[in-house]
Amino acid sequence: MRTRSCSVLCRATTSRGHILSPRRTFTSSLRPRLRTTELLDFGLTNLKVDSDRLWETIHSTAKWTDVSRSPSRADDIRTAGLSRLTLSNEDKQVRDWFVQTTESLGCKTFVDQIGNIFAIRPGLSNDDVPATFVGSHLDSQPSGGRFDGVLGVAAGVEMLRVLNDNWIETEGPVGVVNWTNEESAKYPISMMGSGVWADRISLQDAWDARSVHPGSPVTTAKQELEQIGYLGSVPASYKDGIRLGAHFEIHLEQGPKLEIARQAIGVVEGVQAYKWFTVTITGRESHAGTTDFSNRADALYSAATFITMVRDVAKSLGGLATIGMLTVSPSSVNTVPGEVKLSLDIRHPSDEVLDKMVRTIQSESQTLASAATNTAQGRHHLTKITIGMKEDFSSNAVKFSPEAIRCVEQSAAHLLGDETKIRRMTSGAGHDSVCTNMHCPTAMIFIPCKDGVSHNPNEWCEKVDCATGANVLLHSVLRMDKLRKGRGNVG
Amino acid sequence: MRTRSCSVLCRATTSRGHILSPRRTFTSSLRPRLRTTELLDFGLTNLKVDSDRLWETIHSTAKWTDVSRSPSRADDIRTAGLSRLTLSNEDKQVRDWFVQTTESLGCKTFVDQIGNIFAIRPGLSNDDVPATFVGSHLDSQPSGGRFDGVLGVAAGVEMLRVLNDNWIETEGPVGVVNWTNEESAKYPISMMGSGVWADRISLQDAWDARSVHPGSPVTTAKQELEQIGYLGSVPASYKDGIRLGAHFEIHLEQGPKLEIARQAIGVVEGVQAYKWFTVTITGRESHAGTTDFSNRADALYSAATFITMVRDVAKSLGGLATIGMLTVSPSSVNTVPGEVKLSLDIRHPSDEVLDKMVRTIQSESQTLASAATNTAQGRHHLTKITIGMKEDFSSNAVKFSPEAIRCVEQSAAHLLGDETKIRRMTSGAGHDSVCTNMHCPTAMIFIPCKDGVSHNPNEWCEKVDCATGANVLLHSVLRMDKLRKGRGNVG
Incomplete structure (x- = not known):
């Protein structure tokens, strides 16, 4: 040969x-x-x-x-x-x-x-x-x-x-x-x-x-x-x-x-550019059998709305978004979750559009958190949801x-x-x-x-x-x- | 005294x-x-x-x-x-x-x-x-x-x-x-x-x-x-x-x-009557940066839609529903989740309505799974989502x-x-x-x-x-x- x-x-x-x-x-x-x-x-x-x-x-x-x-x-x-x-x-x-x-x-x-x-x-x-x-x-x-x-x-x-x-x-x-x-x-x-x-x-x-x-x-x-x-x-x-x-x-x-x-x-x-975040959603633990929806601050329910919102934002801007990790606290079958931590990975070929994606997700998060919090008299502290985002990594x-x-x-x-x-x-x-x-x-x-x-x-x-x-x-x-x-x- | x-x-x-x-x-x-x-x-x-x-x-x-x-x-x-x-x-x-x-x-x-x-x-x-x-x-x-x-x-x-x-x-x-x-x-x-x-x-x-x-x-x-x-x-x-x-x-x-x-x-x-389920949502692991939405079978995204659906069903029937536990696999920041397991706790004062709630959630789950699966040619096996529910406990x-x-x-x-x-x-x-x-x-x-x-x-x-x-x-x-x-x- x-x-x-x-x-x-x-x-x-x-x-x-x-x-x-x-x-x-x-x-x-x-x-x-x-x-x-x-x-x-x-x-x-x-x-x-x-x-x-x-x-x-x-x-x-x-x-x-x-x-x-x-x-x-x-x-x-x-x-x-x-x-x-x-x-x-x-x-x-x-x-x-x-x-x-x-x-x-x-x-x-x-x-x-x-x-x-x-x-x-x-x-x-x-x-x-x-x-x-x-x-x-x-x-x-x-x-x-x-x-x-x-x-x-x-x-x-x-x-x-x-x-x-x-x-x-x-x-x-x-x-x-x-x-x-x-x-x-x-x-x-x-x-x-x-x-x-x-x-x-x-x-x-x-x-x-x-x-x-x-x-x-x-x-x-x-x-x-x-x-x-x-x-x-x-x-x-x-x-x-x-x-x-x-x-x-x-x-x-x-x-x-x-x-x-x-x-x-x-x-x-x-x-494409990408960024990683840790997102913390805080609500209030409560009993699954005794707390009706109007008195809950269900961190996991808010996380679910966050996940769908993030995909909508990514789609509308032609990018990608992935929640790959999610943990629930206290993690009990009959306890409304008080805290959820999740990872967020977002990507776009353009740095500028990626930045816009971040800003949109941040502002939509605040809207979500406000909407989830029941401001009827006496319920605010029972139903308060907060959403915080911390950037862990960024690649242009x-x-x-x-x-x-x-x-x-x-x-x-x-x-x-x-x-x-x-x-x-x-x-x-x-x-x-x-x-x-x-x-x-x-x-x-x-x-x-x-x-x-x-x-x-x-x-x-x-x-x-x-x-x-x-x-x-x-x-x-x-x-x-x-x-x-x-x-x-x-x- | x-x-x-x-x-x-x-x-x-x-x-x-x-x-x-x-x-x-x-x-x-x-x-x-x-x-x-x-x-x-x-x-x-x-x-x-x-x-x-x-x-x-x-x-x-x-x-x-x-x-x-x-x-x-x-x-x-x-x-x-x-x-x-x-x-x-x-x-x-x-x-x-x-x-x-x-x-x-x-x-x-x-x-x-x-x-x-x-x-x-x-x-x-x-x-x-x-x-x-x-x-x-x-x-x-x-x-x-x-x-x-x-x-x-x-x-x-x-x-x-x-x-x-x-x-x-x-x-x-x-x-x-x-x-x-x-x-x-x-x-x-x-x-x-x-x-x-x-x-x-x-x-x-x-x-x-x-x-x-x-x-x-x-x-x-x-x-x-x-x-x-x-x-x-x-x-x-x-x-x-x-x-x-x-x-x-x-x-x-x-x-x-x-x-x-x-x-x-x-x-x-x-x-009230209540039932506990373990719900398993199966999709397909894939890379967060390289898999566009139309080719994903994102088990966590489907879980998010499941969580909001379950609350809608419970509200419409006057009951309660709680997802207290949720785990993601493989749990990596840049991997689209392939499997999610979650607990479901549903309650209603009436056994009959609770049974109806179960049936509705089961049928809506199948609708969700079908909707999430992209049936375009060649994509079915890439995007297939399944949702299974196993009853763990029931109390009349x-x-x-x-x-x-x-x-x-x-x-x-x-x-x-x-x-x-x-x-x-x-x-x-x-x-x-x-x-x-x-x-x-x-x-x-x-x-x-x-x-x-x-x-x-x-x-x-x-x-x-x-x-x-x-x-x-x-x-x-x-x-x-x-x-x-x-x-x-x-x-």
Whole structure:
């Protein structure tokens, strides 16, 4: 097989020297080299990933899983899922695989102070040229799926293999990055590794983060990085550490739009803004059998009206709202609840509209509370309802780089040849690309997932969709490489 | 003080013999005796309780409390509350007080197999004549108030004192009963002692009940009865044990109606029917940021619509409905809930209307679930909502005895002289009187309580209201005694 022999050849000829060295790695190859610009200029764009090999990478790396939660070998890979908390022993194993594999494919690897691993394949020009990266994460939710994050890294590795197999030399270096703790399931800081790199989160805060996952020992992230051998020395910084020339990420949609519309590729234009609140609704405990409705201050009944109001507001403004957590006090079958605490997650592609959503919900809450309070003589203190909202977290809307988006869109159009299969969309969830977008051209590629299910062992993507997405990713990187060369960014 | 000297005299002349003995207890008294019929016939009906003494009984017995939860001596008795779980050491102490006090007032006491304590004061006729009882309970909620149950027993003791003080001899015997475990806070069987007596609950089931209160050692009720010395030998049965000629119970309303209407006495006609359900609402977990409303099966949103629907149905049928407990799964800020479990408590004075309420809620639930499920092509399985209801408990409506109600109403009218101060009402909560009503004429007297608050250290009744209620109770017993004599029930 050509693939195998090529791969062996590449390994043999790889310098393993510092990638910024001008020394080239493919100079002694026996085959004529192709550079990106030639490849694209001559229309040699039927370059494709090996679908079987990509699929095998996704599922074989799923053996590094917490077997108490997710089986390492499953009869049915559709339901086996993946349990690989960040910085766990399983995470160490898959990180070791990532380093060994990318090095064997000719990359130089770097581990930074927060454990992000950068694998860089030299280009024709390397001096002071940041690589065009593919990135995502290898950690999972405690009961996660096999595609979230893993697909992105596996497609990056597959890209390296395709480039090697086809003797392609890019104008500038390309790379694959595995970001630490994207999931925040163990250390409750979302997109932690890319966040530190982007200077969105301080290194010290990330190091000091303590495990909150019930099954894990309470350690700090720094302790665990040391323990598994991934506390690197490279600064975790877009300025002083590994610089990124661009960042592309392929991910499953985690929603059902593409599947329902029978579309293959989502060209992600950005990530919607979102805010999290804790809402406290206070009423008065009273006896369920002896307190008629006009004398109740039923915190849960008010919560029910709050929940429906919030959805109405979100719908009217074209956003989303979710109450995911709700607790009732005192929680007794025959006691009218005196207090309810609930979480509120609201989202909108526009920061301005999200702010309007907040203001509308706040004012409607006061209207609700007033309406619930019976002001008839002597009843005010018996029926008084109050609603308070405390903001816990806020993330502004993200707009990805127009030129990176264009790379994705043009690649998708070229590869699919059918624009109805492509959808421009906004990501509902945060991804590492949110952080990279702060400092380099970034875009994302979504592929369909079954029923929109994610963060669940039943998370599923079809093999053909993974391959299509990985092809778009590969071509997007090549287009960006050419673009950067063209405008003098590279070489 | 006449009171004291009389009380001493009564003790000296009390036989302490079996109360069914024809030997009379007051035959050697130095004062002319008054019998009930004479008392009422001659209009000597300004007989009143000693308000200070009643108040002192209520608050002095509150020293037998779990001091870790409720202080035994409080600077402010308005907020001190009472923590006296059934069959605890504190309960033993107050039981000992009850036995000693009633015996010192000339009663014979009996403890049955479930620990109910009956104190019986002989009448003029005692042969095979069941006593007219006052009853309630001395146990409390873990963080209970000083009046719930205690007021009923204390008013009974005060009745005995007033009868003695005034040298009154009733036609038949009268008594006071302390029922075991009315609260069900420790052993989860509501109205347990009176329920066994009424053959509503089997003795074995009650004996085998295990403590569910977190702070209490896990014992069975029978073990605890033995331990505190209140496992009696008298059959716990309305047939073979202590028979009741009638049962009157004074209780705080536990709701705000009397207070708001500035009324002094509630004449309780019965107890509403109620049913408890566990409701399970099933949807589908999905990502809060990536799943738009048309593709959600949000179990909590459906629960919110269920909660408002249930209140609408209850209001339209003149009943009550309460959701007191609600849990969300998986309970994550950014996950659309896949399942909600909630408790449903519905009540109505009529069994038929309550059944109609159940049927209406069930059918409206199916309408809600269907409406929530998006049947657009391919979305049915993504948006399917199901609502299931399981009945956990059912208690039929109770109608108290018309003649006992009349005794209460006539006494109240006579004592208050203002019918606007009296309200006929239905009890929203269960009481021991529900059980006694199955086997003897029963009625209840409600008095106002502050803000309708109960099962709470802030539970509060005014001293004057306690006295007014105790006066109505005393007169109701005398009226019933006369009534029973008149129809040949007594003597």
